[in-house]
Amino acid sequence: MKNLLKLGSVALGLVLVLSSCGKKESSDVTGWNFNDTKWGGYEKNLDYEGQETGPNLVLVQGGTFVMGFTEQDVTYDWDNSPRRVTVSSFYIDETEISNHNYREYLYWVNRVFGESYPEVYLNGLPDTLVWRDELSFNEPLVETYFRHPSYDDYPVVGVSWVQANEFCKWRTDRVNESILIKRGVLNPNMEQKDEDNFNTKAYLVGQYQGDVRKNLRDLQTGGERPVRFEDGILLPEYRLPTEAEWEYAALALLGLQENEKDELYTDRRIYPWNGTSTRYQKRDRYQGYIQANFKRGRGDYMGVAGRLNDNACPTAPVRAYLPNDFGLYNMAGNVNEWVQDLYRPLTTTDLVDADNHDMNPFRGNKFQHLELDEDGRPVEKDSLGRLRYRYVEDEEAADRENYKVGQPFNFLDGDQQSEAFYDYGRHTLISDQARVFKGGSWADRAYWLSPGTRRFKDETKGDRSIGFRCAMIRMGAPTGNEEESGHFFKTKRSSRRR
Numbered sequence: 001m002k003n004l005l006k007l008g009s010v011a012l013g014l015v016l017v018l019s020s021c022g023k024k025e026s027s028d029v030t031g032w033n034f035n036d037t038k039w040g041g042y043e044k045n046l047d048y049e050g051q052e053t054g055p056n057l058v059l060v061q062g063g064t065f066v067m068g069f070t071e072q073d074v075t076y077d078w079d080n081s082p083r084r085v086t087v088s089s090f091y092i093d094e095t096e097i098s099n100h101n102y103r104e105y106l107y108w109v110n111r112v113f114g115e116s117y118p119e120v121y122l123n124g125l126p127d128t129l130v131w132r133d134e135l136s137f138n139e140p141l142v143e144t145y146f147r148h149p150s151y152d153d154y155p156v157v158g159v160s161w162v163q164a165n166e167f168c169k170w171r172t173d174r175v176n177e178s179i180l181i182k183r184g185v186l187n188p189n190m191e192q193k194d195e196d197n198f199n200t201k202a203y204l205v206g207q208y209q210g211d212v213r214k215n216l217r218d219l220q221t222g223g224e225r226p227v228r229f230e231d232g233i234l235l236p237e238y239r240l241p242t243e244a245e246w247e248y249a250a251l252a253l254l255g256l257q258e259n260e261k262d263e264l265y266t267d268r269r270i271y272p273w274n275g276t277s278t279r280y281q282k283r284d285r286y287q288g289y290i291q292a293n294f295k296r297g298r299g300d301y302m303g304v305a306g307r308l309n310d311n312a313c314p315t316a317p318v319r320a321y322l323p324n325d326f327g328l329y330n331m332a333g334n335v336n337e338w339v340q341d342l343y344r345p346l347t348t349t350d351l352v353d354a355d356n357h358d359m360n361p362f363r364g365n366k367f368q369h370l371e372l373d374e375d376g377r378p379v380e381k382d383s384l385g386r387l388r389y390r391y392v393e394d395e396e397a398a399d400r401e402n403y404k405v406g407q408p409f410n411f412l413d414g415d416q417q418s419e420a421f422y423d424y425g426r427h428t429l430i431s432d433q434a435r436v437f438k439g440g441s442w443a444d445r446a447y448w449l450s451p452g453t454r455r456f457k458d459e460t461k462g463d464r465s466i467g468f469r470c471a472m473i474r475m476g477a478p479t480g481n482e483e484e485s486g487h488f489f490k491t492k493r494s495s496r497r498r
Contacts (some may be wrong), residue, residue: 010078025183041220050230050481053091054175054472058327060472062089062247062478067122067247067361069452070270079373080454085358089478092241093469095318095329096155097167099146102126106166108174112135113384116194120384125168130464141314153317155335155467161240161435161459164468168238169386171470176200180210185227187211195385199236202387204229207377241471242362243341243436243454250332250439250451255325270450271322272331278446280322292321292333292449293442302440314442314464332449335467336437340364343434343456344413364435366407369391372488433459 022061026033035046068082103472106124113120130349131141145151146158159167177198180186192198202208203226215224216231227233234475241249250272256265270276270286280286290310293299303309312320316334321352323329342364346469371379381387387429392406405411409432422432440448443465457463 009324014366031273037219038220038388040217043219043230045232047473050214050473050477051232052179053233054235054238054491056093057091057470057472058094058475058481060090060092060245060326061254061480062087062248062474065248065251065265065491066268067452070268070450071447071452074447077345080452082452083358085244085361088360089246089474090241090245091472091474092245092249092322092328093471094327096335096467096469097164098153098318099156100152102144102156102159102167108170112192112197113194124163125159126156126163126168128158128160130462133433153252153319154315155318155330157315157335157457157464158462159465159466160462160466161338161457163462164240166294168240168470172197172235172237175238177210178202179235180227183233185212185215187213195381195383196330197385198239199381199387201384202233202381202385203227204234205387207378207387208385236473236475238470238472239339240340240361240468242359243339243438246339246438247335247451249322249326249328252331253325254326254420272328272449272451273322278449286322290321291332292440294333294440294449295445297444297445312442316442323405329442331439331451333440333444334442335439335463336448336455337439338466338468339436339438341436343410343430343436343454345430346413363411363413364409366409367397367403386479430456435459437466 015119017441025035025044026162027042032042034044036040062085064084066082067085068080069081073080084377087136090344109124110121121147126146128146130140133143145154146156160186177186180190184197189198196208198210199208203210205343206226209226212226215226218224218225251269252272253265253269256267258264258266267274271278271291273280275281278291278294279289280289290296290303291315293310293312296309302311302313310316310333312334318334319329320334321330341362344363368391371390373379378387394405397404397406412461435458436454438451438454438455440446440450448455457466
């Protein structure tokens with residue numbers, strides 16, 4: 001009898017397990033089943049485990065920090081007053097973009113647009129003439145630095161802010177196309193030409209189909225459909241980091257926490273490492289080594305033969321030297337790096353309503369709307385395969401509560417609401433094309449290695465000491481995919497690290 005009871009309980013348990021496996025999850029507000037054609041086919045991705053990490057990206061957990069100078073303002077620019085801000089979690093490249101990374105971009109552009117639109121390729125070429133100097137013999141670098149394999153893994157330079165942004169757009173599409181190919185949705189298509197090329201936004205609105213291998217099942221119709229952004233498969237766009245993001249990532253203050261349970265940083269940092277020296281301080285095999293590639297003094301770019309202090313002249317490979325506490329290489333020295341921001345000397349500390357702009361601070365917004373036809377659908381993509389956008393007019397923003405102008409470049413800093421006015425070419429070199437770069441380079445003294453320092457350059461100009469790296473927003477839990485956010489709400493999502 002006991003055995004029969006045991007057998008019955010096992011059978012009942014098996015029935016319950018099997019029935020629970022076949023159970024549909026339903027809405028907590030309507031009770032309607034998800035992912036069920038009989039219940040209308042509303043889809044919810046029940047297997048979604050969080051945002052994937054794109055190639056070469058590192059998750060930087062956000063938080064609050066004091067942005068601005070960490071040492072004396074020796075240039076007396078007073079353009080980065082210390083102020084407390086919060087930066088949301090985001091991704092940023094582990095390394096600077098290298099020469100071979102950028103050549104891959106140019107190769108694709110030439111293959112797809114070279115025949116019909118050669119100017120697209122030509123506009124993307126870095127300015128290799130930045131190496132020229134009236135009283136220096138740098139001509140060999142003009143010919144070799146960008147093209148020769150010896151410099152494959154060295155940071156690309158001579159790329160303008162505008163060109164860096166175009167690279168980010170291209171990278172977004174290539175990464176998402178790669179995701180769809182590897183998931184078996186699309187086949188690789190080497191016949192893409194002109195406007196018939198994979199663009200993420202054009203694909204999502206149905207203006208690019210591609211060589212379809214197998215689309216997803218459409219639970220509404222019972223047929224097939226392309227991937228939607230709501231599926232969580234495609235990544236958001238690559239872009240340049242904001243100045244606040246870049247500075248936060250460079251400082252990597254989490255390395256100052258003595259106890260991860262304490263909400264406390266023990267000190268501030270001058271550089272992306274501890275201490276006041278540019279040499280490695282810990283008592284191990286690296287003690288005494290230079291921690292970054294910079295100009296140590298007049299005429300000293302690399303030290304003496306037999307004991308080169310930074311082992312680089314001019315630049316170093318993108319994974320040279322020790323990474324900071326976020327795992328990021330060369331956030332000080334090697335090359336300066338473009339950030340998104342438009343340059344203005346005033347900071348949020350100087351503004352009347354500073355408290356309204358202390359989360360993800362950024363100057364440089366140019367709000368856009370997707371161009372729509374009379375039926376509310378996106379108009380036909382342009383000749384390069386991209387959707388068409390238009391800038392928001394001030395009249396459209398007049399009734400808004402959260403913004404009043406379409407392009408707030410000069411918001412409280414040069415418009416009618418501000419006491420400042422920038423008369424470019426007469427009293428200042430600051431214009432609406434002045435973009436911030438940070439980090440110090442092989443050609444700079446140690447002062448510029450401090451993440452709080454900032455300079456600017458015209459967005460259309462390149463420089464032999466300026467490169468860039470890309471960033472991306474973090475969607476969902478700020479701490480990553482393993483845990484949901486919340487002070488006490490900790491739910492394991494996946495055992496895999498992303």
